[in-house]
Amino acid sequence: xxxxxxxxxxxxxxxxxxxxxxxxxxxxxxxxxxxxxxxxxxxxxxxxxxxxxxxxxxxxxxxxxxxxxxxxxxxxxxxxxxxxxxxxxxxxxxxxxxxxxxxxxxxxxxxxxxxxxxxxxxxxxxxxxxxxxxxxxxxxxxxxxxxxxxxxxxxxxxxxxxxxxxxxxxxxxxxxxxxxxxxxxxxxxxxxxxxxxxxxxxxxxxxxxxxxxxxxxxxxxxxxxx
Amino acid sequence: xxxxxxxxxxxxxxxxxxxxxxxxxxxxxxxxxxxxxxxxxxxxxxxxxxxxxxxxxxxxxxxxxxxxxxxxxxxxxxxxxxxxxxxxxxxxxxxxxxxxxxxxxxxxxxxxxxxxxxxxxxxxxxxxxxxxxxxxxxxxxxxxxxxxxxxxxxxxxxxxxxxxxxxxxxxxxxxxxxxxxxxxxxxxxxxxxxxxxxxxxxxxxxxxxxxxxxxxxxxxxxxxxxxxxxxxxxxxxxxxxxxxxxxxxxxxxxxxxxxxxxxxxxxxxxxxxxxxxxxxxxxxxxxxxxxxxxxxxxxxxxxxxxxxxxxxxxxxxxxxxxxxxxxxxxxxxxxxxxxxxxxxxxxxxxxxxxxxxxxxxxxxxxxxxxxxxxxxxxxxxxxxxxxxxxxxxxxxxxxxxxxxxxxx
Numbered sequence: 001x002x003x004x005x006x007x008x009x010x011x012x013x014x015x016x017x018x019x020x021x022x023x024x025x026x027x028x029x030x031x032x033x034x035x036x037x038x039x040x041x042x043x044x045x046x047x048x049x050x051x052x053x054x055x056x057x058x059x060x061x062x063x064x065x066x067x068x069x070x071x072x073x074x075x076x077x078x079x080x081x082x083x084x085x086x087x088x089x090x091x092x093x094x095x096x097x098x099x100x101x102x103x104x105x106x107x108x109x110x111x112x113x114x115x116x117x118x119x120x121x122x123x124x125x126x127x128x129x130x131x132x133x134x135x136x137x138x139x140x141x142x143x144x145x146x147x148x149x150x151x152x153x154x155x156x157x158x159x160x161x162x163x164x165x166x167x168x169x170x171x172x173x174x175x176x177x178x179x180x181x182x183x184x185x186x187x188x189x190x191x192x193x194x195x196x197x198x199x200x201x202x203x204x205x206x207x208x209x210x211x212x213x214x215x216x217x218x219x220x221x222x223x224x225x226x
Numbered sequence: 227x228x229x230x231x232x233x234x235x236x237x238x239x240x241x242x243x244x245x246x247x248x249x250x251x252x253x254x255x256x257x258x259x260x261x262x263x264x265x266x267x268x269x270x271x272x273x274x275x276x277x278x279x280x281x282x283x284x285x286x287x288x289x290x291x292x293x294x295x296x297x298x299x300x301x302x303x304x305x306x307x308x309x310x311x312x313x314x315x316x317x318x319x320x321x322x323x324x325x326x327x328x329x330x331x332x333x334x335x336x337x338x339x340x341x342x343x344x345x346x347x348x349x350x351x352x353x354x355x356x357x358x359x360x361x362x363x364x365x366x367x368x369x370x371x372x373x374x375x376x377x378x379x380x381x382x383x384x385x386x387x388x389x390x391x392x393x394x395x396x397x398x399x400x401x402x403x404x405x406x407x408x409x410x411x412x413x414x415x416x417x418x419x420x421x422x423x424x425x426x427x428x429x430x431x432x433x434x435x436x437x438x439x440x441x442x443x444x445x446x447x448x449x450x451x452x453x454x455x456x457x458x459x460x461x462x463x464x465x466x467x468x469x470x471x472x473x474x475x476x477x478x479x480x481x482x483x484x485x486x487x488x489x490x491x492x493x494x495x496x497x498x499x500x501x502x503x504x505x506x507x508x509x510x511x512x513x514x515x516x517x518x519x520x521x522x523x524x525x526x527x528x529x530x531x532x533x534x535x536x537x538x539x540x541x542x543x544x545x546x547x548x549x550x551x552x553x554x555x556x557x558x559x560x561x562x563x564x565x566x567x568x569x570x571x572x573x574x575x576x577x578x579x580x581x582x583x584x585x586x587x588x589x590x591x592x593x594x595x596x597x598x599x600x601x602x603x604x605x606x607x608x609x610x611x612x613x614x615x616x617x618x619x620x621x622x623x624x625x626x627x628x629x630x631x632x633x634x
Contacts, residue, residue: 057628057631081550081552082551084549092631096544110548113545113548113551
């Protein structure tokens with residue numbers, strides 16, 4: 001089975017005025033289906049830049065990136081939007097749910113942009129919410145949900161389009177320790193069902209839930225342990 | 227993303243900030259309401275003018291005596307008494323495109339009945355005049371040829387004169403004094419209303435031409451007349467009739483090439499054209515004023531949409547991360563702007579129509595709300611939405627998703 005992610009010699013150079021700053025200086029790694037990977041590193045180590053590249057939100061300066069066997073290097077903005085829509089699920093530190101919008105509608109959002117019909121969309125969203133243990137909270141607005149519940153809605157939203165990989169950027173950064181455990185257990189459970197997860201974190205104990213840890217420093221990988 | 231979903235998102239966004247949406251719309255509402263109300267009032271006025279002119283007849287030519295110079299003062303058009311009853315007869319007999327011609331003399335004077343008196347216009351004319359004007363009698367009988375031939379002292383009263391002299395009593399067969407000369411009232415005319423110039427056409431007395439020439443008007447020659455009203459056989463023959471009259475009168479008055487004629491002709495379709503032109507100019511002016519208010523409203527919308535884009539930067543980032551294409555975002559904000567202007571436009575149309583109806587009731591001024599003006603207003607409100615919504619929408623669509631997601 002081919003790798004979900006294959007990064008080869010990725011660099012990313014930011015130009016600020018006449019200064020050049022290399023956030024990634026040649027990063028290569030593969031992620032096989034069903035893996036749970038934690039990307040670690042101090043701030044400024046390049047892990048967030050790497051996540052943006054993985055998430056097709058940013059384009060590498062050089063190197064090749066195969067996502068689910070597809071080279072995303074030469075794609076335009078619309079094609080990247082479609083890749084994000086169909087192959088990726090995002091979970092953010094700040095939940096990033098739409099305010100004043102029911103939970104189920106938040107979960108439906110990726111399907112709206114995928115052009116799926118309302119009825120089917122609703123059924124898929126309900127199923128995803130059940131998967132994260134939020135059955136019965138469908139019509140609550142984000143402000144009526146706890147932090148943990150909001151993050152579960154975000155996870156359901158990431159799951160709903162059946163992506164090749166879920167990208168989680170500091171998913172527990174805004175949560176207390178017991179909720180952190182709850183969310184990490186959910187990730188672990190989802191991973192056991194065969195879902196590939198890549199998670200950025202700087203906390204050792206959060207990273208310990210993952211089966212594999214990749215450590216960044218100064219734009220390079222300095223550790224990759226199973 | 228289907229359009230229905232885009233519309234739903236736009237409606238939700240507008241409802242989130244109800245007060246702001248309403249205030250933003252207000253510019254468009256006022257602009258469109260002004261356009262609708264002004265167009266309605268303008269169209270109503272135009273309608274009345276053209277109706278009044280049509281009531282006089284659009285195939286009518288006026289022949290007016292030229293000016294005269296007396297003691298170095300020129301008297302202006304109609305001052306001279308260069309036209310005669312014989313000219314009128316010649317016009318009737320020798321111009322094939324002319325159906326009828328009616329000479330008139332016009333004077334004003336005091337009319338007395340019993341202890342009532344009234345100053346009014348006294349028109350001396352022939353039965354043809356009332357036929358040309360299509361003016362019937364509501365009581366008694368009309369003027370007849372015989373009244374003129376025998377110069378009998380009979381008269382027809384306009385409604386206003388009858389009301390002022392007789393109140394509600396029947397004036398027929400009563401004797402009144404016009405400039406101290408006793409006249410028998412033979413009939414009362416139908417109500418005609420205001421002329422295009424705003425004169426009360428019912429404030430007049432009609433007497434036979436020859437009677438007027440002999441008893442009421444001081445004329446240089448006994449058979450000179452004032453203006454002559456000529457009716458062409460049809461509207462198409464109006465121009466030809468005018469030509470025929472001119473060449474006939476030039477010949478009769480010995481006016482050779484280059485010499486200024488001692489008469490002039492006017493036709494009412496010219497007056498109609500002038501009236502229409504001035505009302506068009508008025509509409510144009512109102513249109514400019516309304517456009518300015520719409521542009522101001524549109525700028526307000528652009529302003530608020532820019533604020534909205536900034537406020538919702540994070541939302542835009544989320545949508546982009548989740549798979550919204552730039553066009554989806556562009557369309558979403560454009561839909562929002564167009565929705566704002568269209569709701570504003572519809573509200574404005576309703577408000578303008580209500581305003582026009584109120585104006586027409588209060589001032590008894592006719593208004594006409596045309597389908598044309600409503601559809602133009604609607605179309606314009608949509609165009610304003612697209613025009614002023616495009617820049618903010620494009621700004622939203624060109625956001626970088628990473629920056630947008632990080633925006634606090």
